[in-house]
Structure formats: C-alpha cells, structure tokens
Amino acid sequence: MMGTTKTDFYTDRQNELAILIKALGHPARIAIIQHLLKVDSCICGDLVNELPLAQPTVSQHLKELKNAGLIKGSVEGNAICYCLDENGFEKVKSFFQNINDFIEKKKTSCC
Amino acid sequence: MMGTTKTDFYTDRQNELAILIKALGHPARIAIIQHLLKVDSCICGDLVNELPLAQPTVSQHLKELKNAGLIKGSVEGNAICYCLDENGFEKVKSFFQNINDFIEKKKTSCC
DNA sequence: TAACTTTATCGTAATATTGCAATATTAATA
DNA sequence: TATTAATATTGCAATATTACGATAAAGTTA
Numbered sequence A, B: 001m002m003g004t005t006k007t008d009f010y011t012d013r014q015n016e017l018a019i020l021i022k023a024l025g026h027p028a029r030i031a032i033i034q035h036l037l038k039v040d041s042c043i044c045g046d047l048v049n050e051l052p053l054a055q056p057t058v059s060q061h062l063k064e065l066k067n068a069g070l071i072k073g074s075v076e077g078n079a080i081c082y083c084l085d086e087n088g089f090e091k092v093k094s095f096f097q098n099i100n101d102f103i104e105k106k107k108t109s110c111c
Numbered sequence C: 001t002a003a004c005t006t007t008a009t010c011g012t013a014a015t016a017t018t019g020c021a022a023t024a025t026t027a028a029t030a
Numbered sequence D: 001t002a003t004t005a006a007t008a009t010t011g012c013a014a015t016a017t018t019a020c021g022a023t024a025a026a027g028t029t030a
Helices: A012-024 A027-039 A055-068 A086-105 B012-024 B027-039 B055-068 B086-105
Strands: A071-076 A079-084 B071-076 B079-084
Touching (some): A012 A055, A012 B012
16 A cells, blocks of 8 residues: 555545646656647657657557547547547646636735 | 656756646645635645645645645744745646637547 | 644655567558 | 558566655744
8 A cells, every 4th residue: 555645535526637637747748738739630640750759658658648538549540640638628627727716816925 | 767757858848847737646736735725825734634644745745846836835833834836837827728728729629 | 941743854665657679459552 | 461550568677656654853832
C-alpha cells in the first residue's frame, strides 16, 4: 500500500479531475495538445517527427491522453488520426472556471 | 538519463505548463485547492483533518503546490496560513482558454 | 525555562512514470 | 501473397512519486 495514492478516500470528482489533469502534466503531452491546436486538424503519425522521442514513447503518451479522454483517434487507412476530445476538456473546464472566478472576486489576498 | 523527462528538448512554456499542471494532478492536491475555494480564506493546519493523509504527507503536498506557484503561505503565529496564489493559475489560464476557444469554434469534429 | 502546538525535514519502502529497443499488429500496395 | 508503412505492445532499466514514522524546528503558553 505504501507509495500508492489513496484514491478510495477522495471523491469521484477529485479522482476524475486528478486523472485528467495528471495526463496533461508532461511536456510531451502538452506539446501534443498544442500541436493539435496549431494544425487545426487530425495528426497522423507526423507527430513522431515533432517530438524528441522514439515512436513507442510517443505512442505511449498518445495512449495516456486517449485513456484520459483528452484526445480521440480514428483509423484512417493504415494510419491513425488523432484529434482533441471535447469530453475530457469539458470536465476540467468548470474546475478552472471556479478558480478563476474566485481569484477575480477575491482581490484582497489574505497572504 | 533513462526514465527522466527530456525537458531540454521542449520549450520553456511547455515545461512551465507541465510543472504547473502536474502539481494539480493528484487528488490530495485537488482536494487542497477545493478546500481553499470552499472556506474562502486561509487554511491553518486543519487541512490535515480534511485529508486521509498523515501530517508529513500533507506538508509535502503543500510544498509541491507552493513550489509550483499555485498556493502561498504566510506565518501566522505558530501556524502557517495558506491561500491560492493567482500567479500560478494565471499562467495556465490562457492554455485552457485556447483549448476551449478551439473546441467552441471547431464544432465539426474530424474523428 | 519547560511543556505544548504546529509545521517542516529526513530517511526509507513501495509503487508509478518515463523512455526505448525489439517485436507484434494492422492495413495498404506491389 | 510478400513487402512495405504506420502504429501498438512487451519487457526492461532508470528515475520520480507517494506515503509515513521519527525527528527537528519554531513559535506559544504555562
């Protein structure tokens, strides 16, 4: 049990948010998302050339983003076409919105 | 070098975002932020009672959030008073804003 | 000053993550 | 059907993270 996150003691929402946000907490995965925003379309493999990583490592990062629900992929010939998945981002949206609203309102910082 | 993130090959912005977002990618640290939003003030130690973790572990999570620039603490007697740090959240704001704008515009999902 | 309260740090065990070579899989094409 | 192209999976080494007991540090109070 040592070294393992105690997921059972948090709310489903807290665990859900943590999984989603954790999936974004790596520069390679940030770079993948940014690339998807930039090219404004699907990416099919050329991503390996964009990143300083070997193909299996890129594949692994894509899998993590996909499992989290932040990107989705569809088979396109013998390639796979990835794009942003709005479902995942929708789920973190309100969390950051709440924080931004809080900060906006609370101009009087207490610390 | 194996097992280590290749930070040198990413942009400063990508590394900065990854550090900030990674700091939020744990249910205990999500819970800490949510608690700060809820109580609408500083927290002084009572946080240990809110979380299913021992005091040293809570202290460690607080340190991570503080190092990332997401919370700040001030000495208040023999206690420490923590609250949200707007600087850190300001830095991730535009990233998620860009994604939300992108999703809003691009109603025609390609996958 | 001694006892107490609160938070931080150290040391360590257990687990998770990162990255890659080798290999498998799947689909297109010659 | 063999070959090629693109992506996924496996296995493994190195590093990072998580959690906690023991202890230290710093302030408060009796």
